[in-house]
Amino acid sequence: MSSAHVRPISVDQHPVTRHQYIVPTPSIDALMQKVKRLVRMHTPGAVIFAYPRFGKTYGIRYVKNALQGEYPGVVCLSCGTEAKKKPSEDGFFTTLLEATGHLGALTGSITRKRRRLIERISELVDASGYNWFVIFADEAQRLEVMEYEWLRDVHDCLERKGIRMITLLVGQPQLLNQKTAFRQSNHTQIILRFMIAEMRFDGLADPDSLATCLQGYDDAIHPPSTPWTYTRFFYPQAYDNGFRLVDEALALWDAFLRAHNSARINVQMEIPMQYFAHAVEIALETNMQLDRAGFKFTPEMWDEAVAESLFVEALRELHLGMPSN
Known part of the structure; x- marks a missing residue:
């Protein structure tokens, strides 16, 4: 040789x-264009769904990098969603604080964690030069109604501060069933904030x-x-x-x-x-x-x-x- x-x-x-x-795929490229459009339109939330192992997490990493390339300094957070017996408000805010890189994510009361989260996101967004940020929630089909309500509180609090939160729920097709169930149970506040758009991630x-x-x-x-x-x-x-x-x-x-x-x-x-x-x-x-x-x-x-x-x-x-x- x-x-x-x-x-x-x-x-x-x-x-x-x-x-x-990561190598680009047609599905990733299509998803990237849709997410960029959501950002331009300041759409508050969307569902991104696919069957297991179709590359959702892989694609989201690519899209996140692309967004940060197009909008230098923009805040893109991502967090996983764990299976649990029942929702824990303390665990919920700990997960979100960890996603922001806050060093105090594991300590303090729920009230303090909630306040820290709002303060931390506000600091990050202010430093970014934009008035919006994106958060990706992976395996979002595990989220329950109460967790969406806690997330809605965060969304509304930040909006009062002039910060637009764009939430992308990434998960399996069960997410669509949840959306239907929310519609039938009159949880329209959840749909309008987090599920208004739908995107299928193809193989x-x-x-x-x-x-x-x-x-x-x-x-x-x-x-x-x-x-x-x-x-x-x-x-x-x-x-x-x-x-x-x-x-x-x-x-x-x-x-x-x-x-x-x-x-x-x-x-x-x-x-x-x-x-x-x-x-x-x-x-x-x-x-x-x-x-x-x-x-x-x-x-x-x-x-x-x-x-x-x-x-x-x-x-x-x-x-x-x-x-x-």
Whole structure:
């Protein structure tokens, strides 16, 4: 191997190997545009929903970074939502304070925590140069009515201070059922503040979608400010001979389609981002020792990567909740 093909870092330090990277997808791009529009319109809240492992959390990280790129200094908070036996006001405000980075999140009474939260958000927003901020609540289908009421109090208090709070509820399709239940029980104050818009986060539904994602591996660079794209890092000799992952889109789609058909489940194929990314990672790492000028992935290599991603097993678990043809 020539010196031009010697990797600048070890394989175990690469973001793909560490699973610490984001590549754009059509769904992420569409979500990003919708969220930006919500921000421009100052829409107070929206529901972002998808089936498990479709890449919601992954997509939100990308959107959050994009927002901070377009609005330098803007406040974007994110917090998880834990399963619990019953709502805890103390736990609720602790979680929100932790999301703001407040050092006193674990101490004090509920009243003090509530006051600290308002003060902390006000400080962050004032320093940002904007009069609004965004908060992402992950796994939001776990939130209960009382927690929405506490969140509404925060929303209203900040609004009186001239601060617009844009809440994006990220979760599974049960969120839509909750919205319907709130409508039927006359909790319109919750819907109007937090659920007025709806956005579905889709999986990858055609070869073009895969091509967009694979192009991300061809374009992304690590280490920064070097010529080492992700694809080149794993296959430097093939890359110098013109090999690009984007050209593998149809072959990878066909591998997922073969796996989908083998499962004998009557649902339209839609590949969750989790399993797409895992299949690509497996293919890159498993076959990298075969790198040479004329390297190409074979159908068998893609079949093995898709199988090891556990796509079929996940499909069988998910199909009851997915739309039929």
